[in-house]
Amino acid sequence: MTVPIEHWPALLMATDAPALPTPSVMQLWLRLGWSVVLAWMGVLAMGRLAPVSARQGAWQLTVAGLLAMSVWLPGPYSPAYWLGLAFQAPSVVTALLCAAVLVERLSPSSVAQGAATAPNRLKTAFAFTGVVVGWALLLDTFALLPLQVYAWGNSAAAVGLLVVVAFAVLGGAAQALRARTWVVPMALLVFAALRLPTGNVWDAVLDPWLWVALHVHLGRRVLRTFW
Amino acid sequence: MALMLQSPSPPALRRLLFALVASCAILGLDIWQRPLVTAQASAQWPADTAVPDLTRLQVQAGGEIPMPAGMAAAHASSLLPMPSGDAASLSVFWFSGDRESGPNVQIAASQFDKSTQQWSPARFVVNRFVMAEQLGYGLRRLGNPVAWLDGGGRVHLFVVATGWGGWAASRVLHLRQSSPGRGLAELAFEPVRVLPLSWLWNTSFLVRNAPLALVDGGMVLPVHFELGIKYPTALRFDNAGGYRGMVRVSQRLHLLQPSLVMQSAHAWLAFMRDERPQGKVTVARTTDAGMHWSDLPDLTLDNPDAAVAGLGLSEGQMLLAHNSSIASRGTLDLSRSADGRDWTLVKTLERGGHDDEYSYPAMAWLDGSLWVTYTVDRHRIAWQRLAAAPSAGTKP
Numbered sequence: 001m002t003v004p005i006e007h008w009p010a011l012l013m014a015t016d017a018p019a020l021p022t023p024s025v026m027q028l029w030l031r032l033g034w035s036v037v038l039a040w041m042g043v044l045a046m047g048r049l050a051p052v053s054a055r056q057g058a059w060q061l062t063v064a065g066l067l068a069m070s071v072w073l074p075g076p077y078s079p080a081y082w083l084g085l086a087f088q089a090p091s092v093v094t095a096l097l098c099a100a101v102l103v104e105r106l107s108p109s110s111v112a113q114g115a116a117t118a119p120n121r122l123k124t125a126f127a128f129t130g131v132v133v134g135w136a137l138l139l140d141t142f143a144l145l146p147l148q149v150y151a152w153g154n155s156a157a158a159v160g161l162l163v164v165v166a167f168a169v170l171g172g173a174a175q176a177l178r179a180r181t182w183v184v185p186m187a188l189l190v191f192a193a194l195r196l197p198t199g200n201v202w203d204a205v206l207d208p209w210l211w212v213a214l215h216v217h218l219g220r221r222v223l224r225t226f227w
Numbered sequence: 228m229a230l231m232l233q234s235p236s237p238p239a240l241r242r243l244l245f246a247l248v249a250s251c252a253i254l255g256l257d258i259w260q261r262p263l264v265t266a267q268a269s270a271q272w273p274a275d276t277a278v279p280d281l282t283r284l285q286v287q288a289g290g291e292i293p294m295p296a297g298m299a300a301a302h303a304s305s306l307l308p309m310p311s312g313d314a315a316s317l318s319v320f321w322f323s324g325d326r327e328s329g330p331n332v333q334i335a336a337s338q339f340d341k342s343t344q345q346w347s348p349a350r351f352v353v354n355r356f357v358m359a360e361q362l363g364y365g366l367r368r369l370g371n372p373v374a375w376l377d378g379g380g381r382v383h384l385f386v387v388a389t390g391w392g393g394w395a396a397s398r399v400l401h402l403r404q405s406s407p408g409r410g411l412a413e414l415a416f417e418p419v420r421v422l423p424l425s426w427l428w429n430t431s432f433l434v435r436n437a438p439l440a441l442v443d444g445g446m447v448l449p450v451h452f453e454l455g456i457k458y459p460t461a462l463r464f465d466n467a468g469g470y471r472g473m474v475r476v477s478q479r480l481h482l483l484q485p486s487l488v489m490q491s492a493h494a495w496l497a498f499m500r501d502e503r504p505q506g507k508v509t510v511a512r513t514t515d516a517g518m519h520w521s522d523l524p525d526l527t528l529d530n531p532d533a534a535v536a537g538l539g540l541s542e543g544q545m546l547l548a549h550n551s552s553i554a555s556r557g558t559l560d561l562s563r564s565a566d567g568r569d570w571t572l573v574k575t576l577e578r579g580g581h582d583d584e585y586s587y588p589a590m591a592w593l594d595g596s597l598w599v600t601y602t603v604d605r606h607r608i609a610w611q612r613l614a615a616a617p618s619a620g621t622k623p
Binding site: 007008010011012014015016017018019020021023026027030031075076080081082083084085086087088137138140141142143148150151153154156159160163164167168170185188189191192193195198199200202203206207208 | 246249250253254256257258260261262263264265359360362363364365366367390391418419420421423424425426427428429452454455456458463469470471472473474475478480
């Protein structure tokens with residue numbers, strides 16, 4: 001144990017005691033995270049663009065595997081080299097979501113065994129929370145809020161709040177849901193253990209691309225509800 | 228846990244218990260990983276001997292620092308006083324290449340040798356391709372190195388490294404000395420990380436000015452955000468170079484490149500560049516060692532959207548290097564102040580025409596002398612050493 005237990009209350013609120021990931025773990029996550037995201041993008045693209053005959057599991061698995069492996073090429077030959085240059089590493093939630101969808105797509109039997117899908121209101125609650133948090137972080141980035149929201153993500157209190165919110169949202173529907181339902185609590189567990197991707201908890205649960213995707217998800221839900 | 232789940236309690240209660248246990252486990256794991264909370268910061272004066280009368284500062288030596296062979300551009304120098312046992316008294320770092328923002332820009336360094344009293348031939352110490360290989364992702368361009376010596380005597384460099392885009396897509400790359408020694412011939416760096424400063428793909432923070440040293444061996448590093456708007460922020464580091472958090476310095480959105488100056492252990496000023504036309508040197512103040520900052524009225528000193536460098540030497544003795552003319556970086560002045568509000572010219576360090584540029588000053592205090600480096604026309608780095616001239620009645 002690095003911190004005596006009597007110091008824990010002070011540590012809970014402190015924003016000047018972040019634990020950051022080691023460089024080697026960060027480098028591993030850069031490649032692992034993008035390999036999962038690219039594999040998901042490949043399967044997604046195949047499902048929409050490829051001929052029906054090529055949408056079978058074997059084809060999808062091949063494409064996903066090739067894209068995932070390409071990330072492990074050295075230096076500028078790796079897509080992670082360029083994706084990291086532009087966007088750094090994906091959030092843990094993004095990578096876990098992509099992984100969960102990949103598993104569902106590539107192994108439909110596991111979904112059948114997993115029984116019920118997540119209720120719409122649960123997805124909407126997570127999406128809405130993510131959109132609101134993302135707006136707060138964006139406004140904070142441009143110093144348009146009196147609070148320093150991103151800096152607060154260095155505190156254990158922010159982790160605690162996110163854990164409570166995640167379990168509260170899950171609370172009403174925690175039975176027999178798909179793996180992706182547990183993505184946020186799992187991401188927080190990964191963050192607590194490995195500090196990925198940056199040591200700031202906001203980067204673990206939400207990245208700007210996920211935030212954009214949540215807007216699209218919410219927008220489609222609103223359209224379906226009212227039109 | 229298994230026993231709990233098999234108990235005959237209602238499902239809702241079981242879920243609640245599971246959520247409670249899982250939450251505590253995650254939070255406990257998070258707190259377990261964290262370092263101890265830092266004590267309140269306490270700044271350290273750079274001079275360990277009595278500071279002379281600053282009104283008597285005179286140039287003792289000066290010139291140009293040797294450039295790397297064949298490089299036409301040089302900008303943004305950073306001075307680092309070296310420990311007393313080293314062969315060099317000072318190191319200077321800057322970025323150099325064919326042109327500013329060019330693909331071959333690297334971080335160059337030179338050291339002032341105590342025995343020869345000369346700057347050594349420059350050498351590149353940071354290359355973006357080498358750093359990119361070690362980080363695992365690309366860096367488009369490098370700039371603005373800022374050097375610091377940690378509590379263990381290792382040199383750290385904080386460097387602007389851009390992603391996709393111009394300077395506004397910058398990130399602050401933290402590098403640490405990887406070579407056994409600090410001598411220029413062997414000096415080498417490895418990346419620690421890109422500092423996590425912004426949610427927006429970790430853009431757009433830049434570093435420029437020297438850190439404020441703390442008594443505990445740590446430091447406070449001033450940085451600024453500059454995507455569309457510009458605001459200053461202060462980062463705290465422990466004595467091993469571990470990042471310990473960030474605090475916004477000003478609520479105003481046109482201030483950049485803060486330079487931290489101590490008035491006392493816990494009262495500090497941040498002097499800043501003003502990007503507005505007809506701008507003045509701007510200032511913010513903290514009285515609780517950087518936990519909270521408040522904006523102060525602008526100084527009367529003009530600021531042509533140009534970097535300033537400040538230094539607090541002892542209580543009531545502050546220096547500021549600044550471009551003093553409107554719409555030009557052709558004049559570089561050194562001013563002094565007792566309170567940080569009213570400034571008096573000590574000496575004009577350089578005076579050129581409207582199109583000349585003497586900019587981006589850096590200062591360090593070493594062995595009773597003030598060292599100043601600055602960019603000349605974006606092509607060279609010049610230096611001056613100033614010390615107090617003997618007063619009229621003093622015997623030699």
